[in-house]
Amino acid sequence: MIIKNKAVVSDDWTILRLSENETPESVTVPVGKIIVPLKVWQAQRATLQNRAERGVWLASNERPEELKGEVEKFDVIAVDFPKFADGRGYSIAYNLRARLGYVGELRAIGDVLRDQMFYMQRVGFDAFAPRPDKNIHDALKGLTDFSETYQTSLDQKLPLFRRVKRDGIATAGSTNE
Amino acid sequence: MYKYDVYDHQIVDERVAQYRDQVRRRLSDELTEDEFRPLRLQNGLYMQIHAYMLRIAVPYGLVSSAQMRMFAHIARKYDRGYGHFTTRQNLQFNWIKLEETPDILADLATVEMHGIQTSGNCIRNITSDEYAGVAADEIIDPRPYAEILRQWSTFHPEFAYLPRKFKIAINGAAEDRAAIAVHDIGLSVLKNEQGEIGFRVLVGGGTARTPIIGSEICDFLPWQHMLTYIESIMRVYNQYGRRDNMYKSRIKILVKAIGIEEFKRQVEADWADIKNGPGTLTVEELNRVAAYFTAPVYETLPANDPGVALYKTENKAFANWLQRNVKPHKIPGYAVVVLSLKKTGIAPGDASAEQMDVVADLADRFSFGELRVTHKQNLVLADVKQSDLISLWKEAAEHGMASPNIGLLTDIICCPGADFCTLAFARSIPLAKMIAERFDNLDFQHDIGEIELNMSGCVNACGHNHVGHIGVIGVDKKDGGEWYQVSVGGAQGNDAAIGKIIGPSFNFQQMPEVIDRLLHVYVRERLEEELFIETVNRIGVTPFKEYVYATPINVEDTVDKDAYGFIEKPDNYTVQRKSRF
Ligand code: HEM
Ligand code: SF4
Numbered sequence: 001m002i003i004k005n006k007a008v009v010s011d012d013w014t015i016l017r018l019s020e021n022e023t024p025e026s027v028t029v030p031v032g033k034i035i036v037p038l039k040v041w042q043a044q045r046a047t048l049q050n051r052a053e054r055g056v057w058l059a060s061n062e063r064p065e066e067l068k069g070e071v072e073k074f075d076v077i078a079v080d081f082p083k084f085a086d087g088r089g090y091s092i093a094y095n096l097r098a099r100l101g102y103v104g105e106l107r108a109i110g111d112v113l114r115d116q117m118f119y120m121q122r123v124g125f126d127a128f129a130p131r132p133d134k135n136i137h138d139a140l141k142g143l144t145d146f147s148e149t150y151q152t153s154l155d156q157k158l159p160l161f162r163r164v165k166r167d168g169i170a171t172a173g174s175t176n177e
Numbered sequence: 178m179y180k181y182d183v184y185d186h187q188i189v190d191e192r193v194a195q196y197r198d199q200v201r202r203r204l205s206d207e208l209t210e211d212e213f214r215p216l217r218l219q220n221g222l223y224m225q226i227h228a229y230m231l232r233i234a235v236p237y238g239l240v241s242s243a244q245m246r247m248f249a250h251i252a253r254k255y256d257r258g259y260g261h262f263t264t265r266q267n268l269q270f271n272w273i274k275l276e277e278t279p280d281i282l283a284d285l286a287t288v289e290m291h292g293i294q295t296s297g298n299c300i301r302n303i304t305s306d307e308y309a310g311v312a313a314d315e316i317i318d319p320r321p322y323a324e325i326l327r328q329w330s331t332f333h334p335e336f337a338y339l340p341r342k343f344k345i346a347i348n349g350a351a352e353d354r355a356a357i358a359v360h361d362i363g364l365s366v367l368k369n370e371q372g373e374i375g376f377r378v379l380v381g382g383g384t385a386r387t388p389i390i391g392s393e394i395c396d397f398l399p400w401q402h403m404l405t406y407i408e409s410i411m412r413v414y415n416q417y418g419r420r421d422n423m424y425k426s427r428i429k430i431l432v433k434a435i436g437i438e439e440f441k442r443q444v445e446a447d448w449a450d451i452k453n454g455p456g457t458l459t460v461e462e463l464n465r466v467a468a469y470f471t472a473p474v475y476e477t478l479p480a481n482d483p484g485v486a487l488y489k490t491e492n493k494a495f496a497n498w499l500q501r502n503v504k505p506h507k508i509p510g511y512a513v514v515v516l517s518l519k520k521t522g523i524a525p526g527d528a529s530a531e532q533m534d535v536v537a538d539l540a541d542r543f544s545f546g547e548l549r550v551t552h553k554q555n556l557v558l559a560d561v562k563q564s565d566l567i568s569l570w571k572e573a574a575e576h577g578m579a580s581p582n583i584g585l586l587t588d589i590i591c592c593p594g595a596d597f598c599t600l601a602f603a604r605s606i607p608l609a610k611m612i613a614e615r616f617d618n619l620d621f622q623h624d625i626g627e628i629e630l631n632m633s634g635c636v637n638a639c640g641h642n643h644v645g646h647i648g649v650i651g652v653d654k655k656d657g658g659e660w661y662q663v664s665v666g667g668a669q670g671n672d673a674a675i676g677k678i679i680g681p682s683f684n685f686q687q688m689p690e691v692i693d694r695l696l697h698v699y700v701r702e703r704l705e706e707e708l709f710i711e712t713v714n715r716i717g718v719t720p721f722k723e724y725v726y727a728t729p730i731n732v733e734d735t736v737d738k739d740a741y742g743f744i745e746k747p748d749n750y751t752v753q754r755k756s757r758f
Contacts, residue, residue: 084212084215084338085215085298085338086338086420087298087335087336087337087338087339087340087415088415088416088420090334090335090336090337090338090415091335091412091415091416092416094335094412098450099450113212115199115212115216116337116338118334119332119334119335119337120334122334122335123334123335138207145191145194145195146188146191146192146195146332147187147191148184148187148188148191149188149332149334150184150188150328150329150331150332151328151329151330151333151404151456152454152455152456153333153334153335157455158455159329159404159455159456160184160328161458161459161461161462161465162455162459162462164184166182166184166462166465167182167183168464168465168468169180169465169468169469
């Protein structure tokens with residue numbers, strides 16, 4: 001189960017993580033819907049790109065620009081959060097969407113927890129695989145913690161001050177003592 | 178000052194609700210302590226030695242009388258009747274129960290306050306000039322920009338889990354009173370030759386383990402671009418700042434590692450497609466926010482009040498206070514008054530609930546209902562009529578807030594140290610107290626004149642020791658004892674400099690004598706009218722060093738007299754260092 005478009009849905013993708021003795025060149029990618037590490041994609045692009053369903057994931061220390069010009073090849077791109085406190089994934093997501101033009105499913109994987117998901121959704125994630133020991137229905141609530149935001153990000157192209165008419169001092173009913 | 182509109186209220190109220198639920202989940206063990214820690218930190222809640230500490234944001238140091246009364250209420254209801262003003266112009270309560278924190282934050286929200294992003298690896302409370310709006314040397318009032326930055330940085334989704342904390346300071350006057358050179362980003366508002374307003378942007382300054390002065394990344398950034406340009410700085414830092422070693426994770430280390438030129442190149446590359454985009458500030462928004470910071474309606478008054486002039490000749494104590502604690506105001510007949518929170522015997526920056534109520538009252542009666550918190554941990558009434566000075570002084574004195582020591586030796590900046598802080602190597606509050614007692618004599622202090630003594634309990638340097646004229650810092654000698662290293666020649670402001678360490682460390686009991694010897698060299702060497710820091714700059718550190726170490730400092734290993742109240746046996750005191758935060 002994952003969260004996608006603000007609902008809990010079933011999921012048939014498998015995330016491939018290399019074990020220590022596997023290399024990107026030699027690992028066998030099983031058939032089916034597999035989200036492969038960036039390195040595996042790069043090493044086996046020739047065969048992987050002929051598959052019907054393609055997915056890739058980026059580690060937090062990998063650069064989204066490595067997928068420049070080919071983001072549209074993927075049904076899903078995932079970004080791994082090795083620890084929830086590692087915030088690089090937020091900028092990776094932003095860059096994938098805003099700079100590289102990716103419009104497909106963008107999934108947060110790894111140490112994904114309820115209390116970070118509001119921010120994740122703002123920078124462009126539309127799918128979340130919360131950590132398996134957590135209740136996914138509980139995690140879903142994290143997407144609605146706030147109903148307003150000040151600044152632009154991926155979900156909100158205009159900052160609050162361009163979107164709404166904000167009360168100034170004259171209309172706020174407060175005097176300038 | 179700024180007032181929340183419906184959006185500000187809604188965002189802060191939703192935050193309280195979110196946090197309340199997080200606390201509930203922590204208490205029911207749905208959240209582990211590791212998962213909860215960053216959440217509570219981003220609401221200002223630290224774990225300290227004895228209890229939780231709650232840090233409340235005072236945006237750019239500005240606080241209304243109603244907010245100050247709320248602090249008093251919180252001090253009484255949830256703490257032990259006092260609070261602590263910090264060098265980052267915030268307020269901390271030291272004896273907080275986790276279960277009560279959602280209610281405290283809900284109470285604060287009713288007066289437009291919160292603890293958002295006062296801790297954690299995110300953009301912290303923006304600090305500014307404590308004399309903004311009234312300083313005679315002001316070029317541009319920085320507060321509207323600080324408020325716009327506050328809103329922009331609040332819950333910025335991309336920058337909530339940075340490699341490390343991130344501090345922005347902004348100054349708009351000729352003299353830098355916001356220490357912009359030792360911040361992650363330091364902004365000075367200025368006007369160019371065409372009369373346009375913009376910022377000089379410094380990046381990568383800081384103190385702590387690697388004290389370093391910020392580098393200029395942009396000499397003139399037109400104000401419209403403030404938010405997008407900072408966004409790009411943040412994005413480069415978020416991606417490339419080190420995360421493997423927390424001592425090397427501040428932006429200053431990144432800037433140093435790749436050089437300011439390369440850093441600037443990366444920032445400008447990132448900026449290219451958002452520059453002039455929708456994040457660009459508008460005149461309407463700037464005007465909307467700036468309208469909250471217009472000057473109050475001043476009366477037309479004579480430049481000098483005859484009553485004050487007369488009373489000054491009759492009352493020495495009042496005259497001393499006028500000299501040290503009252504600053505010139507740009508409007509004739511008005512004055513800026515500093516209320517000292519540095520009475521000898523009190524921890525620097527501490528205020529009791531009663532004092533908070535009193536200052537709220539004084540603000541209402543004498544200064545348009547507003548106060549400022551200074552980075553030197555005092556309070557300021559910025560718009561006082563000179564004709565009110567005598568009554569104000571009497572009332573402040575009655576409540577222990579008229580020590581005429583602003584800028585003098587006992588106006589010490591001091592971090593919480595080992596009495597509260599789990600990271601400390603040594604105590605700092607009792608040391609400040611002991612030094613203040615030794616040099617309590619006011620004539621002596623006036624003779625020494627302006628000097629900044631800054632103290633921290635460990636290498637993190639929360640007490641600004643690196644930029645103190647005299648800096649004191651607790652060091653780890655692995656023997657569990659309390660040792661302090663001393664530096665001289667640091668400075669903040671326009672001539673910011675990092676102090677030089679004079680030599681091997683001293684123990685707690687030796688420290689007052691060390692300070693005494695440093696002052697002795699100054700008195701011996703000074704030219705007429707020369708301040709301590711000027712003498713140091715002229716003659717260098719060596720004469721100080723030689724004299725301090727010339728003869729051993731013998732102190733009887735006297736049992737410290739319960740210096741702060743709750744460390745009962747300081748003689749066999751060992752510093753408690755538990756986990757971080
Ligand atoms: C228990 C309480 C506190 C803890 C655990 C704590 C922790 C820290 C740590 C770990 C650093 C170093 C950060 C780094 O190098 O990246 C630091 C720096 C700093 N803290 Fe604190 N602190 C505490 C209280 C305070 C207080 C009360 C103040 C203000 C009076 C303060 C103001 C600062 C400042 C100004 C810095 C300095 C340098 C910089 O940001 O570059 N801190 N603190
Ligand atoms: S300087 Fe060290 S001892 Fe003092 S508050 Fe900061 S972390 Fe604690």
